[in-house]
Amino acid sequence: MTALHIALLGYGTVGKGVYKTIQTHQEKLKRIFRKEVKVVAILVKNIEKHHTLDSDVLLTDDFNKIITLEQLDVVIDAIVGQEPSFTYLQQAMNRGCHVITANKEMFAYHGTQLKQIAKEKGVTLGFEATVAGGIPIIQTLRQLLNVNNIQKVQGILNGTSNFILTKMREDGCPFETALKLAQEKGYAEADPTNDIEGYDAFYKAVILSELAFGENPNWEESIRQGIQSITPEQIELFSALGYRFKHVASMEKTEKGIVCSVKPVLVNETHPFYQIEGVQNAVSIDGDIVGNISLQGPGAGMLPTASAIIEDLVYINKHSFSPIFLDEQNGLSVKVSKIYWAMAGDAAVENIPSHIQIIDRPNPNVLIVEASWEEICDIQWPNTYFYQVLGKVLTENTLVSS
Structure with a gap:
């Protein structure tokens, strides 16, 4: 019985999780592959800091020793940064290897090119682990795209920012205190910029956009806002009205192209994200046939990410002779849905422009209004802030959906 020969690029948390899972689920x-699944090589930066449990595994800091192995079927990328990951995966596919990556930043920048190379070389490209860890969002979208036109995708895609917002609400603590706790627990890096300023979620949104809509959003026109400016006072004010802050990535196809944003929003108990707390992730998909599907689960960590990679490995086994690539089948433009905003501050109550429709006034200092992003951005009132509201807005007379 021949073996399936795998090389791991990177042996940190994710790499170790993949190696361990292959051993424990051998x-x-x-039974799935009808052959042994064997890690034959591992690429590391510093050999002295690592060891493997199997003496037959090549442990090296030289990728050339891996790409020139006599037998190599799959290359799994578990390193970070655009390079050298992008270059390594190109070389692997050019050799004829299937590849799987968990590198969201690299894939956000170079995913389109990698898909094209994979198509030309007749190999399969797996990238489930680039978005939402253990949540099978990539496979779900692939299944839906057989018939459905995807209209909108929204997600809590970064567990660190979600943890911080949860702790701020539960403990009444300021942002800095919640961030420090996230760092102590290992959820946030020493430099948390990618998480708290929305870069991590934006990279994942780009990946989902190309899969769901067949194209990337315009990076320059996309909206990316962090959570640093949210205060305990704001959280307390909106909590009293039944709302919770969530850091949400949203993608929607419109007549002008893909509208993409990553920003703090407000949700109430009618929205599927309301109960997503701590480091959990969630994704909501709107299809023209299926309606709404919501998935939730662990967004990161050794074993959830390893699970996504191993499932990609099984996907390769099922489709290795007929790789599936996205056709541009979602060409229909859809109408941009109404956008509702919660505005707080004296100016918001007294000076609201006539062209902005007031939906509700839940208390003397807060308005729920309907307005476009551009109209909201034109408002430059001091001591006034606004956040988009997702889900259903409850008013005294009616119920409207955003």
């Missing part, structure tokens, strides 16, 4: 993998 019998089940054998």
